[in-house]
Amino acid sequence: MSLAARIPAGWRRLRAWHWPGVLSRTIAAVLGGYALAALVATAFAAWLPASRAEAVLTGMMLSFLIYAGAVIWVFAARSAGRAWAGLLPPVLVLAALLWLTGGLA
Amino acid sequence: MALLGFGLAYAGFLGLSLAMDRHHAELLGGRPATARRRLLRGLGWGLLGLSLLPCLALWGTGIGLVSWLGLLTAAGLGLILLIPYAPRLALWLGPLLPLAGLLAWPILVA
């Protein structure tokens, strides 16, 4: 089955995906994804055993892949609730660890 | 040598497309037998791989790889446009382009 054959189904699915769910996922993807990406970038900067500039650069460059991955995850999850449930723990754990180790200067 | 790379990439894509039922029917007529399909597919991948060599020889690793990907895109797009509009030309260019590349090689290098 090709993309073309699925587009009408896609439209029907949008109706079935009630808008609160889509809105919730969108927020999770855009804001949650950015938060995760920013935290990963910070974590690399703080913890990667390389020179300061190298650690910062590595984190920065990888963060966009993390962001893209997070968005894919959010929209692939079975429900908006599951999307949040998958996204929030790494965000909270990273934030807590960074805060505890003083990485969030 | 750039033309050689382009020609080999084109011939490689042509081989891969001929290994598919639809394009074999369009270009040569009929369905390819299994052995023939395998041969075409092997030839196609082989030629695509070969097309990397002139690029590396001409430009070195970095620019060579990037140029190779660009040439693949150009060759593939050319083939896709030729198949529906000029199928006979699409077929003939398969051997002609690498040949022209080989002939042009000494001229362009010199």
Place this chain on the structure above:
Amino acid sequence: MRQGFRQCMSWLHIWSGLLVGWILFAVFLTGTASYFRNEISAWMRPELQAAAPGAEPVRLAIETLQRTAPNSPSWIISPPDERGGELRVFWREPGARRFATAVLDPATGEPVRTRESLGGNFFYRFHFELHMAPLWGRWIVGFCAMMMLVAIISGIVTHRRIFADFFTFRPGKGAGRSWLDAHNALGVLALPYHLMITYTGLITLMVMYMPWGIQAAYQGDRQAFVNDVFGTAALVKRANQPAPLTPIAPLLDEATRRWGGPPGRIDVQQPGDASAVIRMTRRDAESISANPQTLTFDGLRGTLLSASGEAAAAAATRGVAYGLHLGRFASPLLRGLFFLSGLAGTAMVATGLVLWAAKHRHRHARNGRAGFGLRLVEALNLATIAGLPTAMFGFLWANRLLPLHLADRAEWEVRCFFLIWALAGLQAVLWPGLRSWAAQFGAAALLGLLLPVLNLLTTDRHLGASLPAGDWAMAGTDLVAAGLGLLLGYLAWRLVHRAPARQALRGARLARAEGA
């Protein structure tokens, strides 16, 4: 609520692509034009003869700056290269934050009096700032680029038969079939380019988008971070003792000897002061990486102070990413291939947008009236896909047709661009439909095809003169514009002559297919 992974990705691909598609189209098209930024700039300043590279223009530029900006803490000189760039200087008045800039005549060093024009820089800046306030424009483009990355990844997942449908293009088949084929072919064949250009585009502005690592490791001191990455020293402090600057020619020779070519940029810090430093930056056309290699000289004695060495792994990666995105390669073939891939990307976005509209138009044709959403998408499609090329050619026409000494001339060129674009948008809203598509493609085709004629009528550097002289910036712009005009003309012709019959056929065939 339970759907397969692939279907979710299909939904994500369609909506992430649609929402930012129009901006992406504009970013792709102006970005593709920016591969020839220097050539377009040269075309738009026909009074300026192509300059020969060498030490003399740099010496003259320094003389001019010594006269006109002696108190500036910083000069930057960007000399002409083989691609016929201009001799441009930047300087900063003491206390000012922004650099002032001027184009100098490479033969005399005097500021040239050419027509005021932004040149190819307009497309270049539009590509990542959309002619908005930089902060806004860059964030919007960054958001769209992120969506593009998501759309590409979800598109790969969606397109299951990615290799089986590889070569399939069925022109004239029904209801979006051809558009889908074209969208797939353009997307798959140039996939390495699309992934590369989107990701590296994010990397070029990542310090703005993802500053959090710098915040953590450098307490937000971006300059310290930049100095670490590029291996450059911090700005020197002014000693406030007047001292003459060393002659530049031996330093240029030294740089040329080390790099096999002249530097691409010369920075002079604290000129005319005892603390003066001269830094040369290697041209980025000689390798993929645009990680600047620099030589720093003492500004009084001319001795070499430091040479930035090999970059570390991450910095080198960034350099490669940056270099790939800008595509300032020496090889004209490779730049041509990037231009072609950029056009493929532009066409991929366009076919995706048209595909969405075609699908929904077909469904609405059965259900009755087209909804607001569909009409909005169709109007935006027309205004963007057909309107933007028209406006871009119009920008080049304005450069030749506006009076030479008009006040704010450069600004008026930009106004003409937006005026034409707005008119295209107005037509899209008032008269949607194939006729308007044909009219706008036709207009763009005429503007492109006749550009060499306009150039013939308004300058003496027309094709008849530029081709024999090997003046490739001039001739190339004329020829590429005419070639693109031919392509757009073909599209317009197809819309006029084939569309009605095709559409009827298309509808009937699809009805049969869906009935079956």
